[in-house]
Amino acid sequence: MDFDLPKEVALVKRTVRDFAEKRIAPLVPEMEATQKFPVSLIKEMGELGILGLITPPEYGGSGLGYLARMVAVEEVSRISAAVGVSLQVHHMGVATLVDFASEEQKQKYLPPLSRGEYLGTCAITEPTGGSDLLGMCSSAVSRCDGYLINGRKCFITNSHLCKAPIFVAKTGEGPKGISAFVVDADTEGFAYGREEHKMGLWGANTGELIFNNCRVPKENLIGDEGDGMKVALKIISEVGRAGMAATALGILQASFEEAVKFAKERTLYGKPISNLQAIQWNIADISAQLDSSRMLCYRAAWLKDAGRDCSIETTMAKTYVTESALQCSKKALEIHGGCGTMMEYNIQRFFRDAMVCISAGGTSEIGKLVISRAALS
Ligand SMILES: Cc1cc2nc3c(=O)[nH]c(=O)nc-3n(C[C@H](O)[C@H](O)[C@H](O)COP(=O)(O)OP(=O)(O)OC[C@H]3O[C@@H](n4cnc5c(N)ncnc54)[C@H](O)[C@@H]3O)c2cc1C
The missing domain is CATH 1.20.140.10 (Butyryl-CoA Dehydrogenase, subunit A, domain 3)
Structure with missing residues (x-):
């Protein structure tokens, strides 16, 4: 057994610790005072490479993997757990695309996510209860060349910082009746809802995503229809x-x-x-x-x-x-x-x-x- 981190992961840990102490620590008082995420940090994290740690190189990341991602989130959270949670949920959005998206979707969405043009999301929870996935109400009704989405996601990390949220909605009944999608934020019928005020993680953006007769094209379905629960x-x-x-x-x-x-x-x-x-x-x-x-x-x-x-x-x-x-x-x-x-x-x-x-x-x-x-x- 070897309890030492691999060399490249140890380097990520040291580099991120240094970055967090120099670049994130000075932002914490402002985040605590305003409860707002420092948007300029997204680009900086992109330049450092921590947004693309699990993204393959062909889509703009380093593909260093999950242990590297683990130590990066740990080191960021040592200074600011609010930034740490934002980074980790960003990786959830990235992982959904890496593991399940079509080639076209990967080409379109992964490079800007690695560069830090915006943060990723993964919107699953609804007001009906996060523990009860099948109890969700959001619907995606198949309409000629796309889906008509109605519903509301709540408690979503990076909700307002993401230009292409990933979400799941009902396309049928039971576990096979849930599908995953990505929506471009400028799509008609999509809106950012309210931002939450939490007791902690001040500065991490947590909010609602609202779908009101939002037409999402078929090519925005992630995986096959009915794959949403698995995803x-x-x-x-x-x-x-x-x-x-x-x-x-x-x-x-x-x-x-x-x-x-x-x-x-x-x-x-x-x-x-x-x-x-x-x-x-x-x-x-x-x-x-x-x-x-x-x-x-x-x-x-x-x-x-x-x-x-x-x-x-x-x-x-x-x-x-x-x-x-x-x-x-x-x-x-x-x-x-x-x-x-x-x-x-x-x-x-x-x-x-x-x-x-x-x-x-x-x-x-x-x-x-x-x-x-x-x-x-
Ligand atoms: C800061 C923050 C960030 C978040 N970010 C995201 C995000 O990015 N994307 C996203 O989709 N969601 C996000 N969530 C939502 C989170 O996943 C849910 O809060 C969580 O799943 C719990 O759901 P709930 O709050 O609706 O509680 P409920 O599901 O309503 O649960 C209420 C209580 O019932 C208990 N309970 C439920 N089922 C059982 C059971 N079978 N047995 C015993 N006890 C049970 C729960 O443990 C809890 O104590 C976030 C939440 C927070 C607080």
Whole structure:
């Protein structure tokens, strides 16, 4: 066994850490104040190459793969989980095109996504409930040379930053009655809806996509009619959950660093509080959860790169690491005492961001359902 990252992935990790510290960290206060995504960053991320990490070179990416993508999202999220989640959902849109789109669709949509002309999306959730895919209401009715789309997608990351959203809608009944599409945002009948105000991940754009008698041409169908469920499940389980695990891993790493720093700096009874056993035990817990989280994340990405089945391992990583990020950011916040609740300390942001990561990409209950089904089968 080899626990070292491959050389090119280690280089991606170092490069992205440097970029995140120099280019993203200065943007965080503005993102926290305005809850707006810094649009200029999209182009910069494109130039750095992190938008095209899973895009084959013939479509403008580097094709470095999912482990490289994992460490890139982790390092971005260590500085800003809001940018991390935006990057990871962008990759969900890209993966849908890479794995399921026609040659014409790949040629048209992948190069601008790699360059950073806009961010990708993957719009599945509806107001009827994200856990209940079959309960969706959006319809795509076949009409001569295309489809007439009606419906509404909600809680969609990068909704307003994407010029060609990918979405699923009903073309029939049951699991085979869902199809996947891409829509050009200037299509008549398509509109961006409201933008959400979340308790965390401030600056990540989350909003609605609205279809009102929107005519989408047949060539915008992704895969075959009826493939939508297969597309959605694969992208959510293998790409979305891995991305949320990476986002939470970045938060965990940042929480660990803040906890250690504060414990060494804060003096009580004439000594740093790192001398108190209660503080040491909390640091030990955070440290062990960080390490085990990283191993689950990297294994899931390694399996994906090897072309092996990874949906259970990815779901384990998502469920365990998001829950760990929440528990550990809370412990790290408590180490800060009252300071932890003050807005000028980063740790309150990590705690709020970790909470939002629990439901994004599928809740912990759904994660446990998937893991236990596999364990019991
Ligand atoms: C920040 C953020 C970004 C997001 N980005 C995207 C995106 O880009 N694209 C997208 O499509 N969606 C996105 N989502 C939506 C996300 O996938 C859903 O929030 C998630 O799937 C849960 O759906 P829901 O919120 O409708 O909760 P519901 O499905 O209504 O669930 C409510 C509660 O019921 C529980 N529950 C449901 N079914 C079961 C069951 N069988 N057994 C036990 N408990 C159950 C859930 O765990 C939860 O506690 C995002 C969400 C957030 C918060």
